[in-house]
Amino acid sequence: MTQADTSVDFLRGIIADDNRTGKFGGRVVTRFPPEPNGYLHIGHAKSVCLNFGIAEEFGGVCHLRFDDTNPSREEMEYVNSIQEDVRWLGFDWGENLFFASDYFDQLYEYAIKLIESGKAFVCDLSADEVRDYRGSLVEPGKESPYRNRSIEENLSLFRGMRAGDFGEGEHTLRAKIDMAAPNLNLRDPVIYRILKQAHHRTRDEWPIYPMYDFAHGQSDSIEHVTHSVCTLEFEDHRPLYDWFLDELDIYHSQQIEFARLNITHTVLSKRRLIELLNGGYVTAWDDPRMPTISGLRRRGYTPEALRNFCDRISVARRDNTVDIALLEHTLRDDLNQKSPRVMGVLDPLKVVIENYPEDKVEDIISTNNPEDPSMGERNVSFSRVVYIEKDDFREIPPPKFYRLSPGKEVRLKDAYYITCNSVVKDEITGEVVELRCTYDPDTFGGTSADGRKVRGTSHWVSEESAVDAEVRVYDHLFTTEYPDDVEDGGDWKDNINPDSLVVMKNAKLERGLNHAKPGERFQFLRQGYFCVDKDSTPESPVFNRTVPLRDTWARFARSNT
RNA sequence: UGGGGAUUAGUCCAGUGGUAGGACGCCUGACUCUGGAUCAGGAAGCGGAGGUUCGAACCCUCCAUCCCCAGCCA
Numbered sequence A: 001m002t003q004a005d006t007s008v009d010f011l012r013g014i015i016a017d018d019n020r021t022g023k024f025g026g027r028v029v030t031r032f033p034p035e036p037n038g039y040l041h042i043g044h045a046k047s048v049c050l051n052f053g054i055a056e057e058f059g060g061v062c063h064l065r066f067d068d069t070n071p072s073r074e075e076m077e078y079v080n081s082i083q084e085d086v087r088w089l090g091f092d093w094g095e096n097l098f099f100a101s102d103y104f105d106q107l108y109e110y111a112i113k114l115i116e117s118g119k120a121f122v123c124d125l126s127a128d129e130v131r132d133y134r135g136s137l138v139e140p141g142k143e144s145p146y147r148n149r150s151i152e153e154n155l156s157l158f159r160g161m162r163a164g165d166f167g168e169g170e171h172t173l174r175a176k177i178d179m180a181a182p183n184l185n186l187r188d189p190v191i192y193r194i195l196k197q198a199h200h201r202t203r204d205e206w207p208i209y210p211m212y213d214f215a216h217g218q219s220d221s222i223e224h225v226t227h228s229v230c231t232l233e234f235e236d237h238r239p240l241y242d243w244f245l246d247e248l249d250i251y252h253s254q255q256i257e258f259a260r261l262n263i264t265h266t267v268l269s270k271r272r273l274i275e276l277l278n279g280g281y282v283t284a285w286d287d288p289r290m291p292t293i294s295g296l297r298r299r300g301y302t303p304e305a306l307r308n309f310c311d312r313i314s315v316a317r318r319d320n321t322v323d324i325a326l327l328e329h330t331l332r333d334d335l336n337q338k339s340p341r342v343m344g345v346l347d348p349l350k351v352v353i354e355n356y357p358e359d360k361v362e363d364i365i366s367t368n369n370p371e372d373p374s375m376g377e378r379n380v381s382f383s384r385v386v387y388i389e390k391d392d393f394r395e396i397p398p399p400k401f402y403r404l405s406p407g408k409e410v411r412l413k414d415a416y417y418i419t420c421n422s423v424v425k426d427e428i429t430g431e432v433v434e435l436r437c438t439y440d441p442d443t444f445g446g447t448s449a450d451g452r453k454v455r456g457t458s459h460w461v462s463e464e465s466a467v468d469a470e471v472r473v474y475d476h477l478f479t480t481e482y483p484d485d486v487e488d489g490g491d492w493k494d495n496i497n498p499d500s501l502v503v504m505k506n507a508k509l510e511r512g513l514n515h516a517k518p519g520e521r522f523q524f525l526r527q528g529y530f531c532v533d534k535d536s537t538p539e540s541p542v543f544n545r546t547v548p549l550r551d552t553w554a555r556f557a558r559s560n561t
Numbered sequence B: 001u002g003g004g005g006a007u008u009a010g011u012c013c014a015g016u017g018g019u020a021g022g023a024c025g026c027c028u029g030a031c032u033c034u035g036g037a038u039c040a041g042g043a044a045g046c047g048g049a050g051g052u053u054c055g056a057a058c059c060c061u062c063c064a065u066c067c068c069c070a071g072c073c074a
Helices: A010-021 A042-057 A076-089 A100-116 A127-134 A151-163 A212-222 A232-248 A270-278 A293-299 A303-313 A324-338 A552-559
Strands: A029-032 A061-066 A097-099 A120-123 A172-175 A190-194 A208-210 A227-231 A254-258 A348-353 A361-367 A377-383 A385-389 A409-412 A417-425 A432-440 A460-462 A467-474 A501-509 A521-524 A528-532 A542-548
Touching: A010 A042, A010 A227, A010 A254, A029 A042, A029 A227, A042 A061, A042 A076, A042 A227, A042 A293, A042 A303, A061 A076, A061 A100, A076 A293, A076 A303, A097 A100, A100 A120, A100 A151, A100 A172, A100 A190, A100 A208, A100 A212, A100 A232, A120 A151, A151 A190, A172 A232, A190 A212, A208 A212, A212 A227, A212 A232, A227 A232, A232 A254, A293 A542, A303 A324, A324 A521, A324 A528, A324 A542, A348 A501, A377 A385, A377 A460
Parallel strands: A029 A061, A061 A097, A227 A254, A348 A432, A467 A542
Antiparallel strands: A120 A172, A172 A190, A190 A208, A348 A385, A361 A377, A385 A460, A409 A417, A417 A432, A467 A501, A521 A528, A528 A542
């Protein structure tokens, strides 16, 4: 047993302790509380896996609750996509689908209660004035001149706000705490604001909306959430979270913070993802280069790979940036087990096998997955003209190059050995456009009776059976590990990888692949894992490269140039 | 300069008084009809200084560095 099997993260440690001490009577209720104002990304996946995972492990439940307290930026499109993504990741909230907006009436009552106990007041200060009165990091704030209104006046004003008697910005409801508190969140925070905007669920029923701080903890409380897990930046809000629950004297959930996920070569803030979208750097929320769940799904990621990744990175309280190589490792690890192997030539080079009969077509038997014999075998066609990868031929081979070059012999995977006799070049550019080769008929199946060593094995597709396809080769969205590493005056977008998408329009795939359905995944032998894009049709198939195979030759070649 | 957090290999995470461990990445080698996978081996770390102790990554003190907070966003 390894250490990883026995050690638990700090969160599970806390919960185990709570169960031991009976803090919550052994109950474990968590929640995943997205704001429906954007698509979920892999950072959210960490939270989803954490909350649902913990509930599962401790025999509890995890709620899905939309934190929809700001109608000006939330939409149904997002609540739908979020549910789809959580479900796709493999989690089930059962009956426990909630919305903070379900609690608007209750929240309003809580506010009245706070006013009645003299702990909240209606303030007439403008937004600018509130900011001035708040003070600064090093100076205490000043009390609002409206802070000492009578309970009756506060009540009547707040009811007026609720009735829609005032315009946006005319009043706010504020908690009465301490304008000198070193924690800025405690300097009489606004808890209700006037927003005359239709809400995606309550429509125009409410002209006022609670702020996050006045909605989140209370929603947890209403749902009897035991462990309210959130990211580190809410740490400063915990005293407020606790204050409301204490003042209101209602069920007290426990907020616990963890460090959000960062990954090299990408960005994970909603703001930046939207900027990528609006700037046309990507085409959609589900662009396969986006770190969104929908983007990763379209790219060909599996839910299992994502969940394994979340397990592997664990969770702690220190800022972290996980190497994207770990994500890709968990992906390959999963895909290696379940992807059928096929042959596809991305950048074709024509090969004419001069001693192979003109109209002969042979069936070649190929194994679907050496990792899993139960996946069986298939036939591919072989004939006189085949395509191999341009990369698999060099007129002047560098050291350690096992592939094809003039006079050299290589194996065409599962088929025959071929030897290159001559090359045909474009008269103008000098580019090699065709290889003239001969094959050894005694090497059918890819082995020779004399047992001679052939180091190189190429994948290939016969011209007669080839399926023409478009292959979209994706790479990291940013060239640098940390997109924020820029020259003075530079911008994170300066690091966007101009080659994050390279479209191969003339790919040749083995027969049958035009009938693969969107979402189907394959390993293109020697190249990587690919999946059928949603743009694909049998007439014009489109594949996405999910992730390349590890390529020690490429690494060697790179370090020797 | 206020408050709240954090600091263990390149990266992520364990270790909470008794020889510092795992994973990814990196480097070697073996094997191989995928330069894939697999297998074997290796390099690489407790931010610093004091103190307590037989013994400190862990306890105490001081220092340094990094992150978060001044939305009527979440």
